[in-house]
Amino acid sequence: MYLHPSCKSFQTPLYCLIKMPPPNWNTRRDMTEKAKQIQQCLQNAPSLLAGKKAAAGFDGFVDSIVKVVNYKTDDAGIVFFRTISEFGSYISGKSGSGFSLESEELVQKLGGNMPIMANALAGMGIGVNCVGAFGVPHFAPAFTGMHANCNLYSFTNPGFTTAMEFTDGKIMLAQMTDLNHADWATIKQTIGIENLKAVFGTADLICLVNWSELDHSNSMWQGLLCDVLNNSTIKQSQQFFFDLSDCSKRSAEAITSAIKLIEQFGAYGKVTLSLNRNEANILYKTLIGDAPPADLQAIGNKLFTVLNISTLIIHNSKISIAWDGNGTHINEPDFIANPKISTGAGDNFNAGYCIAVLLGLDAEAALMMANATSNIYMNSGDSPGLDALSEYFSK
Secondary structure (H helix, E strand, O other), X not given: OOOOOOOOOOOOOOOOOOOOOOEEOOXXXXXXXXXXXXXXXXXXXXXXXXXXXXXXXXXXXXXXXXXEEEEEEOOOEXXXXXXXXXXXXXXXXXXXOOOOOOEEEEEEEEEOHHHHHHHHHHHOOOEEEEEEOOOOOOOOHHHOOOXXXXXXXXXXXXXXXXXXXXOOEEEEEEEOHHHHXXXXXXXXXHHOHHHHHXXXXXXXXXXXXXXXXXXXXXXXXXXXXXXXXXXXXXXXOEEEEEEXXXXXXXXXXXXXXXXXXXXXXXXXXXXXXXXXXXXHHHHHHHHOOOXXXXXXXXXXXXXXXXXXXXXXXXXXXOOEEEEXXXXXXXXXXXXXXXXXXXXXXXXXXXXXXXXXXXXXXXXXXXXXXXXXXXXXXXXXXXXXXXXHHHHXXXX
């Protein structure tokens, strides 16, 4: 068992899931019946969620969503780069010389995985206590518009991200400002340990996301385990949701430590880890030691056998797969050729999944809810409420 040296009292054993249930392939009829089940569940959701609490940490960014100008003409006006490949080829062609790029800002809004996910959760009717980088001593203006169901606790100033959006993905350029210097000691000193116990100790759902962009994220997770959850008064039936975010720049040692910390949260409830394809590839190379196979399901099959967690999710724009004790569950999202916005789509996916779990839906239905939440967000630019989700599943 992995035991962090600063937490000597943590002695709960971890048990490994070693049996892989067969895949759960869905037929069209099954999907129709599942959609009816979700719609019926959504009708009772307001009363069910009114008694639930969520807590989330620990990032916070201001996002500038931009498109990059390719060229301008008198007839067509501004023509933007459509794909990352097109943009990359343009940049490669400029090798050996200096050049400039023009971008057009579409919107400046609250950002960071946690604030976007928390805002989406709140819009679906659950109260969310958010511990993050919202600004000190005053909140940054971008966060003043967060949903009324969000209660903000800020321990430092937010980062700033320029998100260059293309039809096939996005490029995020982050300036971390004070976030790189904040650790668990900063959070304890600023928020107070009693407030942290009240926030995280009473939550039915705890969401810890964007591990990769916070230099001291392992310190934060370890502190939460040792100083808050490792307490006899804390209830033992919580849902824990983790998303590493793009961990390409983090070392194998740091990633391995993060996974061991994630597994320790299983002593207090059910743990779900959500990954996109890139993150799944990195985790596979780190934990398995081999080059990841091309097949997404093959990657998840192997990862799920070595991770001591309740549920593993891997998703991209074409398919979403979940592994749990009941099997392997697959759902294909609707394809959106020209999304109104893509930054935050993954966070809305995560929010939809978590709400489904809190409503008692199984992993298959939760994937459908996750994809619906993400699709509505990309098409409209706004996180959906329960009414919008109900309408989506009534079609």
